[in-house]
Amino acid sequence: MNDFWPGVGVDLLSESDDGEGRRAGLERALRDAVRDGRLAPGTRLPATRRLAAEAGLSRNTVKAAYDQLVAEGYLTARQGSGTRVAALPSVTAEPPDARARAREPRFDLRPGSPDVGAFPAAAWLRALRRAIATAPSPAYDYGDPRGRVELRTALSRYLERARGVIAPPERIVVTSGSVQGLALLTRVLEGTRIAMEDPGLPFHRDVVRHNGGEVVPVPVDERGVCVRELGDAGAVVVTPAHQYPTGVTLHPARRRALTDWARTRGALIVEDDYDGEFRYDRQPVGALQGMAPGEVVYLGTASKTLGPALRLGWMVLPPHLVDAVADAKLHSDHHTESIGQLALTELIDSQAYDRHVRACRLRYRRRRDLLLDRLGTRRGVRGIAAGLHALVEVRDEEEAMARAEAEGLAVGRLGEHWHTPVEDAGTRPQGLVVGYGTPRERVYPDALDVLAKVLEGNGNRSDRRGGHH
Incomplete structure (x- = not known):
């Protein structure tokens, strides 16, 4: 078993001297040292008499601090074994791919939210x-x-x-x-x-x-x-x-x-x-x-x-x-x-609510118009007469989503909205659900450029018909 490292002990004693109360300060310093690994599991802490002498504290103060941390699970105390650092539950590190998934996208065109910056x-x-x-x-x-x-x-x-x-x-x-x-x-x-x-x-x-x-x-x-x-x-x-x-x-x-x-x-x-x-x-x-x-x-x-x-x-x-x-x-x-x-x-x-709604309607209409302009007339875009999102038809939803993820673009997908999945996705319409309410004004045009890039090469079902729907 490890013994109490004198260097750490000196640090702890200095950390505990911050005017918050001597017992509370010692508890906090020991607790932080256990959490961040400076006191490793199994490390034996000095006897209460010794630490009290080194820190200029009463033995009862040190004993009370040890007892508190034993009760909280940071320390263990057994007869004949002294007081030792407990083994805390380890936090399992996420695999690299999970961390990548958790990263925020560069551009967010997911549906469901308004432009909260316009509140x-x-x-x-x-x-x-x-x-x-x-x-x-x-x-x-x-x-x-x-x-x-x-x-x-x-x-x-x-x-x-x-x-x-x-x-x-x-x-x-x-x-x-x-x-x-x-x-x-x-x-x-x-x-x-x-x-x-x-x-x-x-x-x-x-x-x-x-x-x-x-x-x-x-x-x-x-x-x-x-x-x-x-x-x-x-x-x-x-x-x-x-x-x-x-x-x-x-x-x-x-x-x-x-x-x-x-x-x-x-x-x-x-x-x-x-x-x-x-x-x-x-x-x-x-x-x-x-x-x-x-x-x-x-x-x-x-x-x-x-x-x-x-x-x-x-x-x-x-x-x-x-x-x-x-x-x-x-x-x-x-x-x-x-x-x-x-x-x-x-x-x-x-009437401030009515004025705000009218202003939002104009703002979102401009965004809708810019979406149509950037995607061009050959894109099949549905649901454009109202709301804060549009459905962009694609031939291969999986490929389009993969390209979007690679470009740092977050969009919705039509496939996740069906009640039951099907093995052959081609038997159902496929598309990206694009929300134009979420992005801030300054990044919205760039987000649309990336969306257009994602859709290049992934034609859609309406390419054969042309025009907006």
Whole structure:
């Protein structure tokens, strides 16, 4: 066994003399030395009497420090063997390829996030100050699980004028993002078969399953969700304004067919309106909920308009689900953080939210246009009329992803969005899901140049047709 190395001992004694308390200082110095390997496992520490004499401490102080570190597992003490350094669990080093995978990409064109650098910090700060200055005392107490009435009232007016949603305040439940809304609803619909778009977002399928729901796939084509394929599902989750990930908008005939299906079967439509405000070729398409407010649960969020960090979302519910969802919210986290709700209320009521959304729409449209310009007319790009992502068709998805990784470019892939994998990927459309919201303005053009380089030589299915789709 190793003996206590005198050099280390001198260092420890000097480290412990920093005014934090002599016992605490000795404990910290010994603990740090064990952690960083200066005191190797098995090293025998000096007797308490000897260390006390060298450090100018009382023996009781040294003994108390040793006892504390024995209790924490850094030292061991056995009769006749003295006090020794314990063998701590080793941290297994990652293999080189794992470290390479963990490296951040040079350019990030993955979908799912807005340009968080465009967060309206000054407007949010003003709204937050006004909210705090005018908030009643009960705002700092436990609140209504449905959310602050001020925000539900403001959302009622905003959603009606901006998205065509019929949203009385009493039918709104404020959530910590749309994912929580989906989770709460799944619990309330216990035992219901829930159809979800195929392809669709894998994480949302996981959320439904994690909360006890049974997921069944329903295919999506160039007109959106295939209503005739819904079978005996009791509910369906759809993204009608800008389907994720294909980008198609639900055709008017399909909208009517879907609401007729829900009325006829007594089923439920869950409308995920994750980026419905961002439409570039005309006014945003109104929410499906306005056609059938008694059959549609509307999920909205500030994650794409402001930023995911705020964790603010909302549900507009048919009357018969309000109490059950509010009760599920109560037993989940009681209620969403109140001061942020009041700040968003101020932002909406002052029209600052509308101004910010309009500015973002212009910014993202310029980004969309630059994407099309850089890729050229021979690239098959779908879903470009709205949202923050586009689907770029390719012939060989695996090769395109490999080229992207080699160039330090992160993009999404269509293949990971299918409900079930297939051995022959050629039997399904292949493509890259390109998000143009994430990159900062200064690096976005370079990211598109790299994307164009990645796609060179990996033609796409639309090359035979030409043009944008």
